[in-house]
Amino acid sequence: MNVQLNKKFRYGIAVAALFAAAGMANAEAKHAIAMYGDPALEEGFVSLPYANPDAPKGGSMATAEVGSFTSLNPFVDTGRSPWQLPYLMGESLMGRSLDEPFSLYGLLAESIETGPNREWVEFTLNPAAAFSDGSPVTVEDVIWSFETLGTMGHGRYRGFWAKVEKIEQTGDRSVRLTFNTEDRELALLAGLRPILQKSQFEGVDFVEEAPDMIPVTSSPYVITDYELGRFIEFTRNPDYWGADVPFRKGTNNFDTLRIDFFGDEAPAFEAFKTGEVNFTREFNEARWISQYDFPRAQDGSVKKDELQHQRPSGMTGFVMNTRSAPFDDWHVRDAMIDIFNFEFINETMTGGTQPRITSYYSNSPLGMSNGPAEGRVLEFLEPYAGDLLPGAIEGYELPVSDGSERNRAGTGAALAALEEAGYTIQDGVMKNEAGEPLEFEILLQTGASEFQSIADMFIQSLDRLGIKATVDAVDSAQYKERTDNFDFDMTYYRRGLSLSPGNEQFGYYGSEYADTVGSRNLMGVKSEAVDAMINQMLTSESQSDFVAAVKAMDRALTAGRYVIPTYQWNISRIAYDANLHYPEDIPIFGDWPGWQPDVWWYED
Helix, strand or coil: CEECCCCHHHHHHHHHHHCCCCCCCCCCCECEEECCCCCCCCCCCCCCCCCCCCCCCCCEEEEEEECCCCCCCCCCCCCCCCCCHHHHHCCECEEECCCCCCEEEECCEEEEEECCCCCEEEEEECCCCECCCCCECCHHHHHHHHHHHHHHCCHHHHHHHCCEEEEEECCCCEEEEEECCCCCCHHHHHHCCECCCHHHHCCCCCCCCHHHCCCCCCCCEEEEEEECCCEEEEEECCCCCCCCCHHHCCCCCCCEEEEEEECCHHHHHHHHHHCCCCEEEECCHHHHHHCCCCHHHHCCCEEEEEEECCCCCCEEEEEECCCCCCCCCHHHHHHHHHHCCHHHHHHHHHCCCCCECCCCCCCCCCCCCCCCCCHHHHHHHHHHHHHCCCCCCCCCCCCCCCCCCCCHHHHHHHHHHHHHCCCEEECCEEECCCCCECEEEEEEECCCHHHHHHHHHHHHHHHCCCCEEEEEEECHHHHHHHHHCCCCCEEEEEECCCCCCCCHHHHHHCHHHCCCCCCCCCCCCCCHHHHHHHHHHHHCCCHHHHHHHHHHHHHHHHHCCCEEECECCCEEEEEEECCEECCCCCCCCCCCCCCCHHHCEECC
C-alpha cells in the first residue's frame, strides 16, 4: 500500500494557529498550552486526532536496533541507554501533540497556568496520577525531579534548569517554576521534564548508582525482562493510572513492546524477514526495492507502506570536527564538500532516487531560501556579517556534479579551495607549505554498512587529489566514548529537526556547548550569529520574526560548511506484520512513522 500524506491545508491551519496574534497567556488555569496562540483541541476533547480511541488492546510489537546498551536509566549521563527509553519511561506533566507545531496537553498535570509574559508557570497535578507501584505522584516528587535532573541528570536537562530562578509548592497539588530570563518556550519545556519517584533514589548516588537501576515511573509500560546489550521487553501496566486521560485515549495498545539489538544491519534485517521482529523502518532505498521479496512478504504476512511527510530534512552526512586541523580551516571543509561526488554516490546507492539535503531545514517552511538574504532574514544577519562565512548573506548552494565518477568541476573547485588553505599537490601528495600531508580519519560505528560504502567512494575521490583518508569502524561503546570526547576528524552525523525549534538548538549548535564533553554540538560550532539567531527565535512574538530567525540560522549553519550533506528521506518507508495497524489520520510532523508504537494496535 502506498499512503500519500498530503496535509498542506491542515498544516497551514496549524501554523496559523501557532503564530496567531493572540497575545500573551493570561494567568488562568487551562487544560493545554501552545507556543503561540491557542491549542487546537478544546477542553473536553476525546483523544488526539491521530489516535484511534476505539483501538483494541493486546498483541505485541518488536523492533530491531543496531547497536548495544549498558544501562536502563536514560536520565543520567553515565552508561549508555537505548534512545527509545525516555519516550517509554519518561512521563511528564504535559504531553506533546504531533499534530501541532508546539502544543501541550494535560498528562500528569490536569491544568497549566502562566504569568502574563510567561515569566512563571504553574502546574496542578491530576489527583489520580500514580507511579507503577501504586504510590501517588506528589508535588515533592515533581520538585525533586526538577532539581535532581537539573543538577545531576543528563546534560539535556541542565540547560533548562539554569534558567529557573526558583521552584516552589503553591498548593496540595500545585507547583510553580519562576524563570530568570525572557524565553517563551520555557513554560512548555517545563511541562516536558520527566517526573521520577523521589523515594526510589533515597540513599542512592544518582550519578554513579542510578544507571544500574530500572526507574520507577508513572508511564503506561514497565520493564519486565531484559539482557544488557541484547534486548528489552516492556509490558503494559494493566493498572496504569492515566488510561482515561484524553491525551492517552487510543494509545499504548500493545500488551508488550520489545527491542532487540544487533551488531549489524544484516542480521537485524534477517530478524525481520523471519518474523523475529515485526516492524522495521527502511532507510536503504536499494534494499527497499530489491530485497523485500522474501516469503513472508510474498504471501501477504508483511506489508510495505511509503508515507510522505513535511518535516524538515534535518542534517545527515559526514560532520567535520572544527576544533582541530585540518577542519578548523573553512576552506578545507569547503573542499571536502566539492570533492564529495553526491550525484555519482546517489546514483550508485539509490539509483538517483533520493533528493539531496540542501540545508538543515530544507523540505519545510523554515528552510533558507535560494539567493541573497532579504527582509527580516537580512536584518537579523547583517550585524554579524563579520562572523559569517561567504554565502550566508550572499546566498549559498551545494555544488552539483555531472554525475560522472571523475567529477572534474568539483575537483577543480576543491583544488582552488585547498590552495587558499595553503595546500598543493607535491609529488602526488596533498601537502601544506610545511610539507605536511593532508590526512584524516572517518570514524564510523561497526555495522553502518551504508555509510561505509559511501565513505569508500568518498575516499576514492580524495585519493585522486593525493589526500589520504581512512575509516576506523568501532563498536557502539567506543563510538559513543569517542564522539562524546570529540575524538574524531570526521564522522557520520544525523540530526533530526522539527517544525518547532527551540532551546535544544543551543545544545546542537550553541557556542556554550562546543567544548562540553558529551554535547551534541559535534562539529564545534562557535558562532555569534548562530547564538543570536537561536536567542531571536526564542524571544520572537510573531510568526514572521520566528520564521526569519530560523531561516537566518539555517543560512549561517549551511554556509558554515560543517557537514557534507547526503540524501534526505522525504518518504518514510515502513514494513510490518499484517496484523499491526496504525490510524489513517497521520500527524503533520514528529517522529511519525518511525519508532512510534503508541498509536499502533494489534488486530488479526
